[in-house]
Amino acid sequence: MSExxxxxxxxxxxxxxxxxxxxxxxxxxxxxxxxxxxVILEAGCGVGAQTVTLAQRSPDARFTSIxxxxxxxxxxxxxxxxxxxxxxxxxxxDIFALPFAPESFDHVFVCFVLEHLSRPVEALAILNRLLRPxxxxxxxxxxxxxxxxxxxxxxxxxxxxxxxxxxRLAGGNALIGRQLYPLMVEAGLEAVHVSPRMVYVDSSRxxxxxxxxxxxxxxxxxxxxxxxxxxxxxxxxxFDAGIRDLHRTTExxxxxxxxxxxGVGEKRRxx
Amino acid sequence: MSExxxxxxxxxxxxxxxxxxxxxxxxxxxxxxxxxxxVILEAGCGVGAQTVTLAQRSPDARFTSIxxxxxxxxxxxxxxxxxxxxxxxxxxxDIFALPFAPESFDHVFVCFVLEHLSRPVEALAILNRLLRPxxxxxxxxxxxxxxxxxxxxxxxxxxxxxxxxxxRLAGGNALIGRQLYPLMVEAGLEAVHVSPRMVYVDSSRxxxxxxxxxxxxxxxxxxxxxxxxxxxxxxxxxFDAGIRDLHRTTExxxxxxxxxxxGVGEKRRxx
Numbered sequence: 001m002s003e004x005x006x007x008x009x010x011x012x013x014x015x016x017x018x019x020x021x022x023x024x025x026x027x028x029x030x031x032x033x034x035x036x037x038x039v040i041l042e043a044g045c046g047v048g049a050q051t052v053t054l055a056q057r058s059p060d061a062r063f064t065s066i067x068x069x070x071x072x073x074x075x076x077x078x079x080x081x082x083x084x085x086x087x088x089x090x091x092x093x094d095i096f097a098l099p100f101a102p103e104s105f106d107h108v109f110v111c112f113v114l115e116h117l118s119r120p121v122e123a124l125a126i127l128n129r130l131l132r133p134x135x136x137x138x139x140x141x142x143x144x145x146x147x148x149x150x151x152x153x154x155x156x157x158x159x160x161x162x163x164x165x166x167x168r169l170a171g172g173n174a175l176i177g178r179q180l181y182p183l184m185v186e187a188g189l190e191a192v193h194v195s196p197r198m199v200y201v202d203s204s205r206x207x208x209x210x211x212x213x214x215x216x217x218x219x220x221x222x223x224x225x226x227x228x229x230x231x232x233x234x235x236x237x238x239f240d241a242g243i244r245d246l247h248r249t250t251e252x253x254x255x256x257x258x259x260x261x262x263g264v265g266e267k268r269r270x271x
Numbered sequence: 272m273s274e275x276x277x278x279x280x281x282x283x284x285x286x287x288x289x290x291x292x293x294x295x296x297x298x299x300x301x302x303x304x305x306x307x308x309x310v311i312l313e314a315g316c317g318v319g320a321q322t323v324t325l326a327q328r329s330p331d332a333r334f335t336s337i338x339x340x341x342x343x344x345x346x347x348x349x350x351x352x353x354x355x356x357x358x359x360x361x362x363x364x365d366i367f368a369l370p371f372a373p374e375s376f377d378h379v380f381v382c383f384v385l386e387h388l389s390r391p392v393e394a395l396a397i398l399n400r401l402l403r404p405x406x407x408x409x410x411x412x413x414x415x416x417x418x419x420x421x422x423x424x425x426x427x428x429x430x431x432x433x434x435x436x437x438x439r440l441a442g443g444n445a446l447i448g449r450q451l452y453p454l455m456v457e458a459g460l461e462a463v464h465v466s467p468r469m470v471y472v473d474s475s476r477x478x479x480x481x482x483x484x485x486x487x488x489x490x491x492x493x494x495x496x497x498x499x500x501x502x503x504x505x506x507x508x509x510f511d512a513g514i515r516d517l518h519r520t521t522e523x524x525x526x527x528x529x530x531x532x533x534g535v536g537e538k539r540r541x542x
Contacts, residue, residue: 145419146528150449152416178421181473182524196471196528202452204463253453257417257467259528 024212027197028111028140028260029053036060038106043095043127044068044113048076054109055085064105066093095123103132111140114183118171124187131267137189139263143177146198146259147217149249156249159221159242162228169231177261189265201249201256213256218246295483298468299382299411299531300324307331309377314366314398315339315384319347325380326356335376337364366394374403382411385454389442395458402538408460410534414448417469417530418488420520427520430492430513433499440502448532460536472527484527489517 032054034040038061045051045065055063067073070092077090093099095113108127114120127137144164149156167174176183181194201208222243228234249256303325305311309332316322316336326334338344341363348361364370366384379398385391395408402408415435420427438445447454452465472479493514499505520527 143419145423148414148416148449150453152446175423178419178526178528181475181526182421185524192475194471194473194475196469198467198469198530200465200467202465204452204465253456255449255452257449257530259469 024197024199024216024260025053027199028262029057032057032109032138034058034061034107038062039104040064040107040109041100041105041127041130042066042109042111043098043123044110045072045076045090046112047072048079050109050111051076051088052079052083052085055080055088056083059087061087063088064091064100065089066091066095066098068092068094095126098126098130100130102129105130106132106135108135108137110138112142114139115141115167115174115176116170116172120173120176121183121186124184124189128188128267133267133269135267137184137263137265137267139180139184139265140260141177141180142174142258142260144174146177146257148257149246150253150255151245151248153242153245153248155238155242156245157242159228159234159239159246162234162239163221163224165233166224166227166231177259180261180263184263184265188268190268192263192265194261194263197260197262199256199258199260203250203252203254209250209254209256212258213250213254214247217256217258218243218250221246295470295487295531296324298470299533300328303328303380303409305329305332305378309333310375311335311378311380312371312376312398312401313337313380313382314369314394315381316343316347316361317383318343319350321380321382322347322359323350323354323356326351326359327354330358332358334359335362335371336360337362337366337369339363339365366397369397369401371401373400374406376401377403377406379406379408381409383413385410386412386438386445386447387441387443391444391447392454392457395455395460399459399538404538404540406538408455408534408536408538410451410455410536411531412448412451413445413529413531415445417448417528419528420517421524421526422516422519424513424516424519426509426513427516428513430505430510430517433505433510434492434495436504437495437498437502448530451532451534455534455536459539461539463534463536465532465534468531468533470527470529470531474521474523474525480521480525480527483529484521484525485518488527488529489514489521492517 040061040063042051042063042065045067051065065076065088073090073092080088108131117123144160147160164174181192184192199212201213225239228239229236311332311334313322313334313336316338322336336347336359344361344363351359379402388394415431418431435445452463455463470483472484496510499510500507
């Protein structure tokens with residue numbers, strides 16, 4: 001079950017992640033760009049949804065993007081080539097067994113990865129060792145517990161909770177966004193600054209209604225329907241009622257709120 | 272019971288509201304200022320926590336600030352005089368029976384008021400009639416359902432829910448922030464734009480830890496302890512455990528999140 005739902009590993013999911021990346025690019029990435037000549041590790045690139053944006057925004061930096069899944073790496077490679085980018089090299093690798101020397105990177109970028117790991121602080125500490133002194137670590141995560149909406153609905157919250165529970169059973173944490181500050185501090189990063197990136201959606205923002213509430217968030221919850229039923233944590237009727245209530249928030253009087261968190265910290269400088 | 276907990280009516284509460292106003296001034300008000308000579312109604316000024324900021328930020332505008340409570344009006348008057356402000360006049364009045372002619376104001380400002388009303392749309396529609404065509408209405412409300420934190424705690428959520436339930440029993444709605452857009456549209460306002468104002472607190476922001484998490488939000492929940500116990504919706508042990516867990520979020524590894532919503536709409540222009 002552990003990978004049955006984890007987003008990013010199935011091609012049906014790729015389109016959704018691309019929609020998500022498109023809708024959220026400015027909110028998440030507008031304040032990230034790296035200087036000419038700098039060397040960056042993207043740890044956990046998945047299918048490259050963020051890689052293309054990252055590499056486009058820092059055309060004179062050089063990226064190494066890794067992912068534990070060879071299939072994801074292949075798809076990410078295809079995308080960056082299709083986008084005409086030449087400043088990214090890819091490698092299949094596990095964050096917990098990386099083939100890089102200490103202090104080999106100027107910056108590290110980690111997006112939507114920690115939520116899937118049972119040892120997120122250990123992962124950050126490993127990545128921190130790869131940074132040169134005063135290099136930066138940027139971490140972005142969502143937090144499904146930040147979700148609320150109008151009209152409110154217990155059924156919808158229960159359906160969302162199915163994903164939270166599946167992710168927990170798989171060793172991850174779908175509520176990790178709010179924890180970025182203590183996790184990064186515990187991993188040894190300094191000058192940690194976390195900023196929330198709230199997605200607020202009402203019907204005056206039709207692109208977000210469609211691109212975020214409907215095609216990103218609700219689609220993600222719908223995507224765990226079979227896994228949640230198979231795991232015995234949802235019955236079909238209740239789950240479907242929750243999905244209907246999430247769609248209800250996309251009507252003219254509906255409102256939907258979700259928050260991502262972005263943390264930036266610095267590798268300790270030499271004494 | 273209805274007024275036993277409603278913040279703003281008791282002098283013990285005044286200091287808390289002043290702390291809150293001080294901490295949140297920029298987040299809530301930095302984008303509100305009114306042109307020289309404009310005439311503004313502040314509907315529901317309470318003890319004047321926002322009035323001083325409003326009047327200071329628009330020194331050449333003229334404010335009329337009303338509240339249903341004569342005691343609150345007296346306190347608000349004392350504060351604005353103490354701040355040396357001369358551009359505010361006060362009046363004790365009920366939003367549902369206002370002594371003003373239609374189209375008498377250029378702008379209307381409503382902050383932390385709708386949450387206490389059982390007929391918020393009717394109140395907004397009444398206020399809308401007092402606006403001149405193309406005048407603006409600004410509404411600010413919190414939303415207690417936007418609260419989440421680390422470490423997470425069911426006891427803390429249950430304690431917060433006591434305030435939500437007391438406010439509901441008194442005819443109000445502590446989850447109203449997320450509803451500003453549909454409420455303002457339903458009241459007939461045009462070009463409604465709502466923006467969330469999220470308060471994110473971790474230990475790198477000690478002023479917010481103390482000024483918001485501890486002295487504003489947790490103090491507000493602590494303030495309903497006796498009412499919640501008297502109403503039979505809380506037992507002392509569970510409630511106190513919830514308060515302890517809210518205080519726990521102010522430690523070095525704690526995080527606290529809350530969101531206010533600010534809506535601005537426009538009175539319909541003449542055809």
